[in-house]
Amino acid sequence: MSTTTLWDVSANNQPHRGHPARSTLADVARLAGVSGSTASIAFSGDGSISAATREKVLKAAAELNYYGPDPRAKSLRQGRSGIVGVVLEDRIIHSFRDPMTIAALDGISQEIGEGGGMLLLTATGVGEPSIQTAVFDAAIFLGCSPHLAGSITVMRQRNVPMVAIEGQHFDGVVAVDLDNRKAAAVMAQHVYDLGHRLVATVTLPLDARRELRALTPADLETATTAVSRDRLEGARAVYPSVTGFVTSTSSSDDGFAAALLLLDVAPDARPTAIIAQSDLIAVGVIRAAEALGLLVPHDVTVVGFDGARIEGFTHHDLTTMVQPATEKGRAAGRAVTELLAGEASPDVAFTCRLHVGDTAAPPTAVAR
Amino acid sequence: MSTTTLWDVSANNQPHRGHPARSTLADVARLAGVSGSTASIAFSGDGSISAATREKVLKAAAELNYYGPDPRAKSLRQGRSGIVGVVLEDRIIHSFRDPMTIAALDGISQEIGEGGGMLLLTATGVGEPSIQTAVFDAAIFLGCSPHLAGSITVMRQRNVPMVAIEGQHFDGVVAVDLDNRKAAAVMAQHVYDLGHRLVATVTLPLDARRELRALTPADLETATTAVSRDRLEGARAVYPSVTGFVTSTSSSDDGFAAALLLLDVAPDARPTAIIAQSDLIAVGVIRAAEALGLLVPHDVTVVGFDGARIEGFTHHDLTTMVQPATEKGRAAGRAVTELLAGEASPDVAFTCRLHVGDTAAPPTAVAR
DNA sequence: GTAGACATTCGAATCGATTCGATTCGGTAC
DNA sequence: GTACCGAATCGAATCGATTCGAATGTCTAC
Numbered sequence: 001m002s003t004t005t006l007w008d009v010s011a012n013n014q015p016h017r018g019h020p021a022r023s024t025l026a027d028v029a030r031l032a033g034v035s036g037s038t039a040s041i042a043f044s045g046d047g048s049i050s051a052a053t054r055e056k057v058l059k060a061a062a063e064l065n066y067y068g069p070d071p072r073a074k075s076l077r078q079g080r081s082g083i084v085g086v087v088l089e090d091r092i093i094h095s096f097r098d099p100m101t102i103a104a105l106d107g108i109s110q111e112i113g114e115g116g117g118m119l120l121l122t123a124t125g126v127g128e129p130s131i132q133t134a135v136f137d138a139a140i141f142l143g144c145s146p147h148l149a150g151s152i153t154v155m156r157q158r159n160v161p162m163v164a165i166e167g168q169h170f171d172g173v174v175a176v177d178l179d180n181r182k183a184a185a186v187m188a189q190h191v192y193d194l195g196h197r198l199v200a201t202v203t204l205p206l207d208a209r210r211e212l213r214a215l216t217p218a219d220l221e222t223a224t225t226a227v228s229r230d231r232l233e234g235a236r237a238v239y240p241s242v243t244g245f246v247t248s249t250s251s252s253d254d255g256f257a258a259a260l261l262l263l264d265v266a267p268d269a270r271p272t273a274i275i276a277q278s279d280l281i282a283v284g285v286i287r288a289a290e291a292l293g294l295l296v297p298h299d300v301t302v303v304g305f306d307g308a309r310i311e312g313f314t315h316h317d318l319t320t321m322v323q324p325a326t327e328k329g330r331a332a333g334r335a336v337t338e339l340l341a342g343e344a345s346p347d348v349a350f351t352c353r354l355h356v357g358d359t360a361a362p363p364t365a366v367a368r
Numbered sequence: 369m370s371t372t373t374l375w376d377v378s379a380n381n382q383p384h385r386g387h388p389a390r391s392t393l394a395d396v397a398r399l400a401g402v403s404g405s406t407a408s409i410a411f412s413g414d415g416s417i418s419a420a421t422r423e424k425v426l427k428a429a430a431e432l433n434y435y436g437p438d439p440r441a442k443s444l445r446q447g448r449s450g451i452v453g454v455v456l457e458d459r460i461i462h463s464f465r466d467p468m469t470i471a472a473l474d475g476i477s478q479e480i481g482e483g484g485g486m487l488l489l490t491a492t493g494v495g496e497p498s499i500q501t502a503v504f505d506a507a508i509f510l511g512c513s514p515h516l517a518g519s520i521t522v523m524r525q526r527n528v529p530m531v532a533i534e535g536q537h538f539d540g541v542v543a544v545d546l547d548n549r550k551a552a553a554v555m556a557q558h559v560y561d562l563g564h565r566l567v568a569t570v571t572l573p574l575d576a577r578r579e580l581r582a583l584t585p586a587d588l589e590t591a592t593t594a595v596s597r598d599r600l601e602g603a604r605a606v607y608p609s610v611t612g613f614v615t616s617t618s619s620s621d622d623g624f625a626a627a628l629l630l631l632d633v634a635p636d637a638r639p640t641a642i643i644a645q646s647d648l649i650a651v652g653v654i655r656a657a658e659a660l661g662l663l664v665p666h667d668v669t670v671v672g673f674d675g676a677r678i679e680g681f682t683h684h685d686l687t688t689m690v691q692p693a694t695e696k697g698r699a700a701g702r703a704v705t706e707l708l709a710g711e712a713s714p715d716v717a718f719t720c721r722l723h724v725g726d727t728a729a730p731p732t733a734v735a736r
Numbered sequence: 737g738t739a740g741a742c743a744t745t746c747g748a749a750t751c752g753a754t755t756c757g758a759t760t761c762g763g764t765a766c
Numbered sequence: 767g768t769a770c771c772g773a774a775t776c777g778a779a780t781c782g783a784t785t786c787g788a789a790t791g792t793c794t795a796c
Contacts, residue, residue, distance in 0.1 A: 022527060024782055035746045040784055047785085048743060067522040071503040072444040073782035077751050081440065081503050083451075083488065092481065093474035096464070106461035113460070113491070118502060120451065121477075121487045134486060135439040135449055135503055154435040159390060252679060280679075287682070311620060311648075311679055314655070392752055403776045408754060415755085416773055441752035444781050 023064040032060035043069055075135065084112050084336055085120045085136035087151075089144045089225070090249075092123050098250050099280070099308040100325045104142060104165060107329020115337060124148060136160065138336045141167050145208070145224040161339030163332045166227050174335045175347040176328055180227055183321045183352035184234025187303055188275060190319075190354060192238050195362045196273040196301060201235050201244040202258045202285060203277045204228040210248040212257055219246065231277050231305060244274070247281060252310075255284025256291075263292055263300065272363035273301035279308040279320055286316060286359065297361035307355060317357035324350050391432040400428035411437055443503065452480050452704055453488045453504035455519075457512045457593070458617075460491050466618050467648065467676040468693045472510060472533060475697020483705060492516060504528065506704045509535050513576075513592040529707030531700045534595050542703045543715040544696055548595055551689045551720035552602025555671055556643060558687075558722060560606050563730045564641040564669060569603050569612035570626045570653060572596040572645045578616040580625055587614065599645050599673060612642070615649060620678075623652025624659075631660055631668065640731035641669035647676040647688055654684060654727065665729035675723060685725035692718050 029039035034057060041047035042057035061067075075081040086108065088095040095101045109119055122131055124147050131139075131151045139155055141148060141164040152170050155162055162173040169175050191199060203215060206223040220236075223229035235242055244262065247254035255276060263270055276282035282304030286296050294300050296316065307322025331348045338345040397407035402421060409415035410425035429435070443449040454476060456463040463469045477487055490499055492515050499507075499519045507523055509516060509532040520538050523530055530541040537543050559567060571583060574591040588604075591597035596614075603610055612630065615622035623644060631638055644650035650672030654664050662668050664684065675690025699716045706713040 022525070025784095026782075036783080037747075037785075038745055041745090044784080048745095050744065053744080065525050067525050068500055069784090070444075070526070070782055071501050072440070072447070072449065073751090074501070074784075075503055076438075076440040076444045076753085076782080077784045079440070079751075082501060083503065092477040092487070093470075096470045096474060102461075102464045106464065109460040109489075116501075119460070119489045121489060123481070132436055133439050133442070133450060133484075135443055135451065157390070157433050157435050158438070283679075311651075313679075393754095394752075404753080405755075405777075406775055409775090412754080416775090418774060421774080437754090438752055441781090442754075444752080444783085445754045447781075 023066045025066070025069060027064055028057060028061045028066050031064060032057045040069070080137055080340075081135050082116060083118050083120050083136040084108070084333075085122055085131070085134055085139040087131060087139055087141045087144055087148070088121065088123045089142065090123060092121060094249050095123070095142070099310070100250075100278075100306055100323070101142060103308075103325035104329035104332070107326040107331075108140060108333045109329075110326075111330050111333025111337060124151075138162065138340055140165065140332050140336060141173070143167055143225070143227055145226075147224075161336060163335045163339075163345075165328055165332050168226055174339065174345050175349075176332045176335065177347065177349045178227075178323055178328065179349065179351045180230035181234040181237075183323070183354075184231040184275075184277075184305070185237045186234075186352075186354055187305065187321050188235045188238035190356075191273050191275060191301060191303060191360060194273075194301065194360060197363075198271050199239055199242060199273040199275060200262050200271040201232070201239075201242050201275040201277070202255055202262075202281050203232050203244065203246050204250055204281075205248060206232070206246055212248050212254050213246050215244050215246050228277060235275055242275070250278040250280045252280050252284030252287065255281035256288045257284075259285035259288035260292070263289055263294060271300070273303070273360070276302065276304045279304035279306040279310055279318055282318055282320065282359075283310055283313050286318075297359050298364060301360040301363070303360050305352075307352075316359050318355075319357040319360040320355050321352040322355045323352045391434045393434070393437060395432055396425060396429045396434050399432060400425045408437070448505055448708075449503050450484060451486050451488050451504040452476070452701075453490055453499070453502055453507040455499060455507055455509045455512055455516070456489065456491045457510065458491060460489060462617055463491070463510070467678070468618075468646075468674055468691070469510060471676075471693035472697035472700070475694040475699075476508060476701045477697075478694075479698050479701025479705060492519075506530065506708055508533065508700050508704060509541070511535060511593070511595055513594070515592075529704060531703045531707075531713075533696055533700050536594055542707065542713050543717075544700045544703065545715065545717045546595075546691055546696065547717065547719045548598035549602040549605075551691070551722075552599040552643075552645075552673070553605045554602075554720075554722055555673065555689050556603045556606035558724075559641050559643060559669060559671060559728060562641075562669065562728060565731075566639050567607055567610060567641040567643060568630050568639040569600070569607075569610050569643045570623055570630075570645065570649050571600055571612065571614050572618055572649075573616060574600070574614055580616050580622050581614050583612045583614050596645060603643055610643070618646040618648045620648050620652030620655065623649035624656045625652075627653035627656035628660070631657055631662060639668070641671070641728070644670065644672045647672035647674045647678055647686055650686055650688065650727075651678055651681050654686075665727050666732060669728040669731070671728050673720075675720075684727050686723075687725040687728040688723050689720040690723045691720045 025039050026036055029036045034053060039057050041049045042054045120136055124144060132154050138161040143165060144167045156172055163176060164173045165176045166178050206219050206225055206228045245258035274285050276285050282302050285302050289296050289300050296302050304318050304320035307320050328350055335345040393407050394404055397404045402425060407425050409417045410422045488504055492512060500522050506529040512535045524540055531544060532541045533544045534546050574587050574593055574596045613626035642653050644653050650670050653670050657664050657668050664670050672686050672688035675688050696718055703713040
């Protein structure tokens, strides 16, 4: 029935495979001549115990090569494993390549790790069933789509606290939000105010399809990825009919490819500004522009989103919306901590800040 | 006693906090009118059961909002949690910034994730105790130092299979190695063969200290990070007295800073080649050279290590030793899978390949 | 001398499932 | 009609600890 042969339990059934039989707390207690409860206290430290007894227990433990309670049993009894699940939308490698995800993960690990918690990474999609079999105390969804509805039901039933960073809002899931829509509108307005009228956009993936393709009007309807949809809506608030491309992932390669298609056209059809939905994409766009012999911002204005510090991109100061990415992660981590402590935790909303760099300028009057 | 108040269990003791009491498999069995064992089979699927009975159980489960067995209890009984611990040397954020670590993680997750396993990230250091309380079936050490000896003892006693990628060799820990020493020597020889006699190196961190500093002869003795030590030894095999700088982390910023110190000197004291221990560092070195008005490779040869594809570094083709980073991760993942299946798994050794790019050339005869 | 307070220690129940050996039962073969 | 077989189901033990209430022992106070 189960397709996951890798974790087949049968291999585990052999009583002992050459190794000396593992000793348990009960063995230790027996050797030390105390009850199991006392031995437990000797290790956990909560409950009163005389120094002599503890000594005796620890000595017995050393003798039996017993190094402390089995985490599995402990977690069953206590209902706590110290593990926080982080659910990523993408395949793990994609997430790792996105500086914003990394920053959020870092923020999470700062808060969680400090308290001795650990991070369990999971991705939705192929391995989705695993999320239901996972031993974790709380879950953080990182930019996840509605796919999750089922899993969320399960976790809710298990009383597993949940936090969603920039995802769809679900009942009983603490939201850590970013004002993507508004920020994208602010940025678009900035470009508009500079005088640009013919602009294009390069968006992040809008749904599960992972391929670079032209943005179609239908995309807004069918979009499942909240972040990209919101940013696109923000841009459309200023440029209602903006078109462009949808990337397969937030990368400068995709930005490069998209920009080649957008910019390698007759000068009077060429957009005077490109609004990229991420800094990584923006960098690719700039690189493509320069490869085509265009100057940024003289010939084309390029703006990004995120405020990522991009390794190796130093000759420009990108105009972008700076978001508090690490802070988002920390907020999620704190929320989890609070929820696990039995406290309520309010939703949090973060805002972006416009950073005016040197990649946006008024359009140059060409033959138009 | 325990300092980890965050995961305090007390908050969990409240019987039910507004939520309806969680139902268990026993409740389901009772409602369905079957025994617990039968109900278990209805979910797990191994064991024979009539379709009618299964149906009855699933219906009862639905009625009680029971969504499947509690992973904690399951893992206790089966002795398997489906979790593979990945132990990182550094703070998590540092690891995330290193493309080689990311690649290895990706490789691991490819192999592990495919079988339904999950990745639990931990770092040594502050949270070290946690490694002993962690619920995992196997552990992968990613470039870890001898700090771990204690933890390894514990895991060994628990029969937790272990794999170390490029770490110190421990008994009973499968090694996935890279020929760092030899590859570094090959690279140094390449530089030597080009005619360079005055060279400097910029190394990765050699021990727990995380600061940019001058490389001293004592460093080789006290080095605890195997990778950096091996690469340094490789370079010394060709240039026995090579000096230079030790970075705080693999980053182009540190490479930049180190290179400024190395290159901003009188031309006849300036090294004609710089051997960087990572591509990230090499990129920083090249950037610094160019900032000083030096041409690469005309004025200074720069070589790296790793074969990382660096975002935004396109105007040069770095001469470097290419390592199969993702493949290392996959090998580790496979090893874990085999070990968990009860099979033996041999050590694996990977080799690097010299990639000759355009950043290394014979030295130009200056006034020397 | 005895009651009460306090610190230790113990026994047994519990966490929530899985699993193994035994049992039941309908059906087939002779 | 009896013997036997396989499929379905059940009961009870088990995984390895934690925890709570009860029992024991010690010391102080009056």
